[in-house]
Amino acid sequence: MKPKFGVVVFPGSNCDHDAYYAIKKILGFNVEFLWHKNNNLNGCDIIILPGGFSYGDYLRTGSIARFSPIMNSVYNFAENGGVVIGICNGFQILLEIGLLPGVMLQNKSLKFVCKDVYLKIENHENVFTKSITKKVLKIPVAHGDGNFFTDEQILKELELNGQILFRYSSPEGVVTEDANPNGSLMNIAGIINRRKNVMGLMPHPERCCDSLLGNTDGSLIFNSVVENSFN
């Protein structure tokens, strides 16, 4: 079965076309855009909430987008086990709607950070990283609010349940303060829900799928999802 991705488009999304391009032209999967005002997921098998600045980041990042009509369908889809990937602003929306725990604070530096970072994969027992043999990925970040925060109780649960998926690290996979681009708690860059079908990550895998750009580490994540969800 050839899975179909759905890329949700909110007002202010700006990585929707990158995601569409990477999935269709580079990876060769089916994909369509899903307008945020619709309720229907059009039979898509994997939903991507893309990066950007939905609703201008007003109030708090993701806080208004989570009330867009399509988010009811995305919520139910995820609750029924459907695979949802939130990238950057998409991650922030998943936090606001409560599909993932925690919140994004402003970067500690107060600066917008746009650069390649290294991610240590903390857990391979899920569809998102199962097929990835590498221990460290190089993927770019581009955000002003990526400073993940949650209380101690939730943090313990995340650790205990293997929900911390990616942590900012050195190229060798050593998690250090220097490798943390935004002040994120425990260098957290990406997490999954307890059921392991919803992933949120601040880095942008869709921006490093095309070999012409010199890095294809992002494609490993999308390929892993397809391989382990549908084959």
Add this chain to the structure above:
Amino acid sequence: MVTENNLFKATVIIKRRPKILDPQGKAVEQGAKLLGFNNVRNTRIGKYIEFFVDTDDKSLAEKEVKEYSEKLLSNPIMEDFEFNLEHLK
């Protein structure tokens, strides 16, 4: 605009919880030091939001403002809110 039906004016103040880092407040406080306000400390930046509530029922107005603040205006993980309702006649 105040019309005859706008009977309550609500003001909501959103504050970061005390334990949550506020880098913006810290940066602003550096400016305070540069200006010579040496007694200033613990600058915290929040949000002020105002709107009207079209009802003459105070308890209903309170309920709506509270729910609006809880569900959208603030995020309970990092923020607390307080509000005030002013009856406009």
